[in-house]
């Protein structure tokens with residue numbers, strides 16, 4: 031258990047996911063949806079690679095002097111009438127939010143989409159203290175009704191099919207209405223959720239949002255949404271709390287704009303999201319709306335200890351979801367199989383840093399290292415390199431199996447003896463090639479039968495890489 035959430039182990043969860051027909055039907059839409067839309071957006075934008083470089087540069091400069099930018103953010107935010115709270119651990123962050131709410135008599139909290147709230151287990155904690163939490167992002171709302179957790183960082187309910195959503199709405203909404211809602215199309219479902227949520231926005235005493243980034247030079251928080259729910263969450267109630275992690279700060283608005291140029295294109299294939307909202311402090315006397323109090327809770331939760339390590343680049347992540355949309359492993363098993371808050375390649379790179387290698391050791395291994403995630407990551411995060419870093423840590427801590435350690439030791443010894451290596455791989459190639467027979471495929475690999483249990487394995491081409499290379503030159 032970490033902060034109220036049970037860690038599900040990847041090997042068992044992925045087997046369950048592969049057998050889940052509803053999930054498999056929902057995941058089939060990944061390719062037609064997110065992947066195709068990102069490809070179109072990148073093709074339409076001839077400067078995409080330059081925009082990527084600019085966004086990477088903005089974050090790299092930020093991380094180099096993170097402490098200074100955070101201090102600047104705090105100073106500017108306070109000048110604008112906001113309050114910054116520092117939380118080292120999830121427990122600290124939960125407590126700060128709880129005290130802000132209870133000291134002001136808040137009973138209903140509306141909430142925009144934030145993965146950090148998932149990371150600290152906020153909803154369950156507040157509900158134990160009799161504070162009702164209302165998710166207002168449509169996907170988050172659906173999974174709140176289903177009493178589940180998000181399976182994707184930008185499409186939390188992607189694992190749900192339309193008939194499942196229809197059934198959830200029927201169970202939860204019809205009891206509040208004399209006439210049942212019409213539910214023929216996705217648009218009907220959106221209209222229904224909007225009608226229900228509008229009332230809840232008005233009932234909320236406080237609103238909590240995340241932040242896509244925080245701007246040090248102005249002390250502002252920025253959110254990017256497509257539904258406008260974040261704006262209603264942060265402007266209607268009297269108290270607005272921003273919950274964000276420390277690496278979300280950028281030095282200037284121009285740096286934030288550099289991130290915006292790649293964010294929506296990588297996430298949903300839009301040139302820009304429908305709403306980009308900059309909030310700076312509480313409502314001023316000349317403002318027509320806005321909260322009377324503005325608080326920012328900044329969580330570290332181990333991120334500062336990643337600075338200067340080979341995993342530091344994971345802190346450049348802007349949570350666009352492109353890596354999971356293109357990952358063959360995520361596409362096969364979905365997000366819940368990753369067992370904790372952050373699924374897909376970003377989860378495999380980040381979760382070991384947050385929960386420790388022992389708890390999350392399966393995740394960096396849930397990758398074929400095909401490199402597709404790094405290819406599409408707008409922030410050029412070397413995800414496969416980070417997986418290898420965590421795998422090395424797992425090996426150093428002797429957390430992998432004896433069989434894996436023996437195989438690595440044998441391979442290491444052979445690699446240090448080039449003649450034997452060439453002889454061994456040449457002989458193995460010859461034998462394996464003949465064993466494959468005419469089909470050129472294996473149905474049962476002796477030391478890797480986990481692979482051949484559900485699919486066959488292609489025979490090697492008949493020559494080693496070195497052989498082919500030598501012939502070529």
Ligand code: SF4
Nearest residue numbers: 347348350351353407
């Ligand atoms: S790792 Fe890259 S692709 Fe994945 S969510 Fe983060 S920024 Fe997006």
